[in-house]
Amino acid sequence: MDLDALTGCLASSACLVTQITSGFIIGMLLFLVAVGLTLIFGVLKVVNFSHGAFYMFGAYFAMTVYQLSGSFALAMLAGAVGTAIIGLIFERGFMSRVYGADVLMQLLVCYAFVLIFDDVVRMVWGPEFKSMGMPAAFQVMPLFIAGGVVPPYYLLLIGVALAAAVVLGLGLAQTRIGKVIRAAAHNPGMVSALGINTGLIYGGVFALGGMLAGLAGALAAPVRSLTPGMGFSVLIESFIVTVIGGMGSILGALIGALLIGLIRSFGTLGFPLFTEGLMYLFMVIVLVSRPTGLFGKEVA
Amino acid sequence: MTRTRKPGVSRRATLAMMGAGAVTFATPFGIPWVARAQAKTIKIGMPTILSGRVAQLGTSSRNAVMLEIEKVNAAGGLAGRTIEMVIRDSKGQPQEAARVARELVNTDGCEILIDAEASSGAFAVHEVARDLGVLCIHTNSETSALTADPKQHIPNAFRTARQGVHDSIVGGSYAAAIAKTKGLKKWATCSPDYAYGRDTTGEYVTYLKRFAPDVEIISESWPKLFQPDYTEVVTKILQAKPQALYSCLWGGDLTSYIDQANIYALFSQMEVFAVNMADYTALTVVKNLPKGIHSGNRYIKTYPATPENAAWGDAYKAKYGEYPTNWSWENATAIQLLAEASKKANSADGKKIAEVLRGLKIKSPFGADGTVTMRAEDQTLVGYAIGWGTTIPQEPYVPQVQAGDWKTIFELEAEWKKSKGYI
Numbered sequence: 023m024d025l026d027a028l029t030g031c032l033a034s035s036a037c038l039v040t041q042i043t044s045g046f047i048i049g050m051l052l053f054l055v056a057v058g059l060t061l062i063f064g065v066l067k068v069v070n071f072s073h074g075a076f077y078m079f080g081a082y083f084a085m086t087v088y089q090l091s092g093s094f095a096l097a098m099l100a101g102a103v104g105t106a107i108i109g110l111i112f113e114r115g116f117m118s119r120v121y122g123a124d125v126l127m128q129l130l131v132c133y134a135f136v137l138i139f140d141d142v143v144r145m146v147w148g149p150e151f152k153s154m155g156m157p158a159a160f161q162v163m164p165l166f167i168a169g170g171v172v173p174p175y176y177l178l179l180i181g182v183a184l185a186a187a188v189v190l191g192l193g194l195a196q197t198r199i200g201k202v203i204r205a206a207a208h209n210p211g212m213v214s215a216l217g218i219n220t221g222l223i224y225g226g227v228f229a230l231g232g233m234l235a236g237l238a239g240a241l242a243a244p245v246r247s248l249t250p251g252m253g254f255s256v257l258i259e260s261f262i263v264t265v266i267g268g269m270g271s272i273l274g275a276l277i278g279a280l281l282i283g284l285i286r287s288f289g290t291l292g293f294p295l296f297t298e299g300l301m302y303l304f305m306v307i308v309l310v311s312r313p314t315g316l317f318g319k320e321v322a
Numbered sequence: 323m324t325r326t327r328k329p330g331v332s333r334r335a336t337l338a339m340m341g342a343g344a345v346t347f348a349t350p351f352g353i354p355w356v357a358r359a360q361a362k363t364i365k366i367g368m369p370t371i372l373s374g375r376v377a378q379l380g381t382s383s384r385n386a387v388m389l390e391i392e393k394v395n396a397a398g399g400l401a402g403r404t405i406e407m408v409i410r411d412s413k414g415q416p417q418e419a420a421r422v423a424r425e426l427v428n429t430d431g432c433e434i435l436i437d438a439e440a441s442s443g444a445f446a447v448h449e450v451a452r453d454l455g456v457l458c459i460h461t462n463s464e465t466s467a468l469t470a471d472p473k474q475h476i477p478n479a480f481r482t483a484r485q486g487v488h489d490s491i492v493g494g495s496y497a498a499a500i501a502k503t504k505g506l507k508k509w510a511t512c513s514p515d516y517a518y519g520r521d522t523t524g525e526y527v528t529y530l531k532r533f534a535p536d537v538e539i540i541s542e543s544w545p546k547l548f549q550p551d552y553t554e555v556v557t558k559i560l561q562a563k564p565q566a567l568y569s570c571l572w573g574g575d576l577t578s579y580i581d582q583a584n585i586y587a588l589f590s591q592m593e594v595f596a597v598n599m600a601d602y603t604a605l606t607v608v609k610n611l612p613k614g615i616h617s618g619n620r621y622i623k624t625y626p627a628t629p630e631n632a633a634w635g636d637a638y639k640a641k642y643g644e645y646p647t648n649w650s651w652e653n654a655t656a657i658q659l660l661a662e663a664s665k666k667a668n669s670a671d672g673k674k675i676a677e678v679l680r681g682l683k684i685k686s687p688f689g690a691d692g693t694v695t696m697r698a699e700d701q702t703l704v705g706y707a708i709g710w711g712t713t714i715p716q717e718p719y720v721p722q723v724q725a726g727d728w729k730t731i732f733e734l735e736a737e738w739k740k741s742k743g744y745i
Contacts, residue, residue, distance in 0.1 A: 149377035150381065151377070153608060156581065156609070161610060171587075245578070245582045246550055247578040287553075290558050294542065298546065
């Protein structure tokens with residue numbers, strides 16, 4: 023425990039800027055993965071244990087396209103769209119067959135695909151770790167804001183994730199398709215009776231969730247090493263975020279992810295040997311005081 | 323009168339069964355001609371990491387072993403027995419490494435183990451070797467305690483990997499000289515949170531302070547092994563404002579760390595000493611390799627600067643399409659020592675090989691003076707080439723390496739062992 027370092031940081035604007043930005047970066051990447059997870063659970067009532075694989079696919083697609091084209095924008099697009107397609111195929115081909123089945127069955131199917139997806143990546147890209155490298159445009163000196171250090175790439179990353187959060191939130195709340203998705207989450211039988219193709223909605227939601235995780239993977243690719251199985255640790259943290267925020271809540275995923283990011287960022291200063299533990303401790307505290315998570319709805 | 327066949331087993335079938343029975347029963351009772359046929363091959367089991375972030379190192383261990391085994395088999399194998407490798411993925415998990423090691427011996431019939439695990443798994447495999455009594459050569463674990471601590475000692479386990487304390491003695495004295503010249507008094511450390519990271523960092527700091535007593539460690543970071551994100555660690559180091567940083571992160575962890583630290587311009591704000599940087603694994607994977615990182619030599623074909631070392635590196639590249647790694651030379655050395663010991667013992671029996679291995683000195687492309695020795699007292703490798711230098715972003719990556727002095731290493735290592743109560 024190093025409370026001096028923590029209090030020293032809280033009293034320094036430079037440290038606050040650096041650590042808050044650091045917390046936002048960790049949090050925003052987690053949010054993109056967790057929001058897909060929570061969206062799929064909210065609408066399809068499936069705990070998609072294979073969701074981390076979409077993050078992995080996003081990173082590998084982005085790296086490949088970046089190496090072929092040299093275009094960072096194309097790489098991001100490939101990461102997001104490519105993973106959406108994988109998500110759609112996965113949902114239509116396999117997950118749709120276990121809706122309504124026992125939770126254990128769903129988990130087994132998902133876990134089987136975690137292993138299959140990891141092996142596919144191993145076969146296509148090889149077992150060794152890869153590095154995409156930072157695009158030249160971002161190989162610049164970091165910005166110094168109020169004495170704090172902020173890399174320009176991370177500002178882009180935070181901006182993209184925030185934009186995704188806003189578009190998703192508004193899209194679900196304001197658009198017709200958003201309303202249909204919410205209706206399908208609430209009462210799929212009624213939506214189906216109205217002649218709306220629920221299979222299409224489910225496939226679309228799964229693809230959207232996959233796309234968000236893929237986008238997170240693509241955004242992470244320039245700064246993280248890529249390896250088969252890389253989605254697993256992100257998945258665990260995303261589950262923590264989802265549980266803290268409340269299963270099915272998009273706002274909950276955003277707040278939960280930011281809280282986890284800030285806990286990690288400041289925890290590493292004050293509690294360097296207990297940073298991981300802090301995250302789990304926080305989850306326990308939230309669940310004990312509010313079993314449905316911060317923004318989860320009580321089940322009648 | 324018509325001859326009718328009697329019911330039951332025919333004479334021909336009875337003979338066939340007797341023959342088969344003879345073969346089946348002959349082996350356990352040691353009938354020579356049958357036993358010879360079976361003993362033609364000897365299986366060597368190898369648990370290593372073939373998936374996950376350090377799979378490249380596991381693969382390079384396997385490649386090096388196969389490269390050497392081809393030569394040994396072409397020369398007649400181990401005392402006339404052809405070596406057959408049985409290689410399994412431990413996924414870098416200690417419990418899986420132990421399970422795989424046990425299975426290799428008990429189920430696959432392996433008579434020797436090459437433990438190509440990182441330290442996280444090596445201690446688990448070591449316990450399996452202790453339990454089963456099989457000859458085991460640890461090839462990758464650099465945690466000094468594995469062979470230095472007498473509690474760990476078993477007569478059937480050896481190590482061909484470099485040692486953390488050796489690296490730290492050479493690295494500490496190298497860094498201290500730079501610290502004195504450049505006035506680097508405030509240091510930070512960032513190393514993986516497991517046996518190798520903790521031990522090696524502690525040893526490095528000990529020798530850094532021994533040679534430069536003014537040095538002060540103002541920040542320590544212990545990210546977990548295979549952590550995906552180092553952002554909070556990087557910013558913590560930036561907050562501490564050290565003049566120099568030491569790290570023994572390695573493989574994919576090191577490249578992730580470099581990628582993330584790069585965009586904070588961390589490398590331009592302090593001198594960085596990363597012991598595992600000068601290995602082709604990291605050097606060729608990092609896209610924007612910073613210039614001027616201080617590193618210990620891992621595997622570089624230009625150090626030691628001998629034709630033998632360059633030829634070995636080129637032969638490996640010709641066969642596998644990429645340069646070998648630090649784990650490659652350590653595994654190659656295990657096979658070279660096994661072959662030489664077997665030749666001297668005129669046997670492939672593990673116990674007889676172990677007896678010859680203790681104190682065995684062989685010619686080696688990786689030796690500081692062209693030889694390496696399996697030191698008898700703690701059954702670990704000494705005499706390998708060890709030095710430090712600074713990196714450049716293209717070949718030869720570390721153009722000048724300052725060689726470590728083994729006389730000094732031996733003296734300080736003995737002191738270190740005494741201080742730990744090992745001797």
